[in-house]
Amino acid sequence: MILPYLTHILILIGIYTILIVSLNLALGYSGLLNLGHVALWGIGAYTSALLTIHGVPFIFSFIIAGIVTALFGLLLVFATRRLKGDYFALASLGFSFVVYSLLLNLTELTRGPLGVAGIPKPSLFGLIIKNSNYYLIFVAIISFASIFLINKIVKSGFGKLLEAMRDDEIGLRVLGKDTTKLKYKVMLVSGFFTGISGSLFAHYIGFIDPNTFYISELILLITIVIIGGIASIKGSIIATFIILSLSELIRFLPVPSSIVGPIRQITYVIVLLLILMFKPRGLFGRVDLE
Amino acid sequence: MSLILQFALNGLIAGSIYALVASGFSLIYNTNKFMHFAHGISVVVSGYILFSLFSLINLNFYLSLFSAPIYASFIGFLIFRVIYLPLQKRKASNIILLIASISTLILFQNLILLFFGANVKDIGYLEIKQGIDFYGATITPMQIIIILTSLVFFIFLYIFMNKTKLGRNMRAVSNNKELASVIGINERRISDLSFFIGSFLGGVAGVLIALEQNITPNVGVFLIIKGFTGAVIGGISSVPASVLGSYILGLVENFGIAALPSGYKDAISFILLFLFLLLKPEGLVSLRRKK
Numbered sequence: 001m002i003l004p005y006l007t008h009i010l011i012l013i014g015i016y017t018i019l020i021v022s023l024n025l026a027l028g029y030s031g032l033l034n035l036g037h038v039a040l041w042g043i044g045a046y047t048s049a050l051l052t053i054h055g056v057p058f059i060f061s062f063i064i065a066g067i068v069t070a071l072f073g074l075l076l077v078f079a080t081r082r083l084k085g086d087y088f089a090l091a092s093l094g095f096s097f098v099v100y101s102l103l104l105n106l107t108e109l110t111r112g113p114l115g116v117a118g119i120p121k122p123s124l125f126g127l128i129i130k131n132s133n134y135y136l137i138f139v140a141i142i143s144f145a146s147i148f149l150i151n152k153i154v155k156s157g158f159g160k161l162l163e164a165m166r167d168d169e170i171g172l173r174v175l176g177k178d179t180t181k182l183k184y185k186v187m188l189v190s191g192f193f194t195g196i197s198g199s200l201f202a203h204y205i206g207f208i209d210p211n212t213f214y215i216s217e218l219i220l221l222i223t224i225v226i227i228g229g230i231a232s233i234k235g236s237i238i239a240t241f242i243i244l245s246l247s248e249l250i251r252f253l254p255v256p257s258s259i260v261g262p263i264r265q266i267t268y269v270i271v272l273l274l275i276l277m278f279k280p281r282g283l284f285g286r287v288d289l290e
Numbered sequence: 291m292s293l294i295l296q297f298a299l300n301g302l303i304a305g306s307i308y309a310l311v312a313s314g315f316s317l318i319y320n321t322n323k324f325m326h327f328a329h330g331i332s333v334v335v336s337g338y339i340l341f342s343l344f345s346l347i348n349l350n351f352y353l354s355l356f357s358a359p360i361y362a363s364f365i366g367f368l369i370f371r372v373i374y375l376p377l378q379k380r381k382a383s384n385i386i387l388l389i390a391s392i393s394t395l396i397l398f399q400n401l402i403l404l405f406f407g408a409n410v411k412d413i414g415y416l417e418i419k420q421g422i423d424f425y426g427a428t429i430t431p432m433q434i435i436i437i438l439t440s441l442v443f444f445i446f447l448y449i450f451m452n453k454t455k456l457g458r459n460m461r462a463v464s465n466n467k468e469l470a471s472v473i474g475i476n477e478r479r480i481s482d483l484s485f486f487i488g489s490f491l492g493g494v495a496g497v498l499i500a501l502e503q504n505i506t507p508n509v510g511v512f513l514i515i516k517g518f519t520g521a522v523i524g525g526i527s528s529v530p531a532s533v534l535g536s537y538i539l540g541l542v543e544n545f546g547i548a549a550l551p552s553g554y555k556d557a558i559s560f561i562l563l564f565l566f567l568l569l570k571p572e573g574l575v576s577l578r579r580k581k
Contacts, residue, residue, distance in 0.1 A: 089385055
């Protein structure tokens with residue numbers, strides 16, 4: 001009983017870790033609070049699910065999901081390139097709304113409010129990963145690889161440039177660096193990992209609908225990233241662990257299942273509000289949110 | 291012809307509700323200079339208080355009706371004092387306030403879900419009346435009340451802001467905080483007041499929508515997005531412009547579904563919001579003073 005459940009939580013933690021670290025990459029290393037991240041995740045999930053259902057092998061769907069999401073991320077920062085601070089945040093929130101309503105309304109493509117059911121389990125080189133234990137191994141490999149790569153990027157000269165841009169954009173421009181281009185690059189990377197995380201999620205859960213990628217999910221992402229701390233990959237990983245385990249523990253409370261959802265949401269936002277008030281840098285944050 | 295009139299009427303009705311939400315939102319934004327997204331709470335709390343007082347404990351209808359927005363204004367004031375003010379004292383950035391605000395909105399939505407459940411609540415005071423024929427278009431008495439009530443409140447608000455000392459002080463704070471405090475205006479009191487008045491206006495929208503349709507926990511999130519969109523279209527830094535933008539939004543949505551399937555109604559406003567934020571974030575009526 002316990003073991004399959006543990007496997008389930010670990011798979012989710014693996015998937016969310018990629019998602020949160022990629023959000024933190026855009027937020028912590030370029031200062032963009034991207035409230036459109038949840039929509040990008042949805043784009044990755046839908047792309048991969050729909051392609052596989054139409055017969056594309058999983059491995060291609062998985063990679064295409066990353067590329068398509070990266071392009072949408074690029075589109076988002078390109079469109080919003082002149083906005084800053086809370087206006088960027090709001091425009092990216094607007095992007096989430098737009099994607100949500102398109103997922104609902106482009107019924108021929110996305111199947112609308114009914115969602116996409118029966119998403120096949122991934123198959124790699126002819127082997128179908130049906131068993132959750134194997135899926136865990138697969139997710140673990142992908143998340144370790146993703147975090148390894150993102151960590152490499154952050155520690156590289158490119159990462160230093162990003163931090164410089166976050167701290168003093170004008171100063172960096174005076175030195176002759178094209179900061180707009182830097183933002184495009186970071187969003188491409190962030191978008192790619194978001195997309196593959198979406199693909200992993202869709203093929204694990206097997207069913208997605210527009211509400212999976214809307215405001216309540218967004219609150220979860222923001223909560224985790226802020227608890228972990230801005231610009232801290234370690235913080236993001238630890239916070240994902242804590243919050244997802246907490247979220248799964250709520251399931252065992254002796255309450256009717258219909259109120260588990262609201263109780264979870266209330267827990268997230270109360271934790272988030274307390275962090276904002278008393279420890280705005282989170283567990284391992286190195287910079288303030290400006 | 292009558293079809294065009296019908297779309298125009300529907301747009302005006304929706305626009306009236308959006309404009310009530312937008313006027314409060316814009317008033318609070320101008321006085322405090324941050325986005326009070328949790329403003330949607332005033333709408334949903336007011337609707338549920340009307341439901342609780344009238345439909346659950348059978349209080350007198352008019353007493354319930356008039357007290358609901360007052361409760362909403364107290365909730366707005368409490369949110370300012372308990373959540374925003376401590377953050378402002380810590381010199382939190384506008385992004386932090388925005389996140390806190392969205393979180394608070396989600397908090398209340400889920401508290402309502404917890405206490406009242408997800409199902410639709412009907413006030414059940416008005417019998418369903420047949421619409422009145424208006425040059426070939428149909429409008430119900432309640433819809434006429436919505437249009438008139440919001441107009442009356444906008445006139446009150448205009449008189450308050452322009453003809454009373456308190457209103458002028460409020461405008462002084464929104465124009466120039468430092469100068470206002472130099473001439474002895476208590477900024478905190480003006481902020482308190484903006485949350486009271488703004489949330490009251492949201493509360494009025496809440497009772498109107500509860501009476502005309504019904505109320506669900508999502509209506510707060512739904513209407514703050516619409517009110518915010520209306521404010522952005524018109525110009526968030528001016529209350530009259532926000533009101534105007536909301537009517538435009540109502541009309542565009544309703545004329546839009548003449549051409550597109552009705553499911554696209556929300557998509558139209560989301561796309562408008564996104565485009566305005568990108569291309570014209572100061573809104574149609576730009577009041578930025580030339581220097």
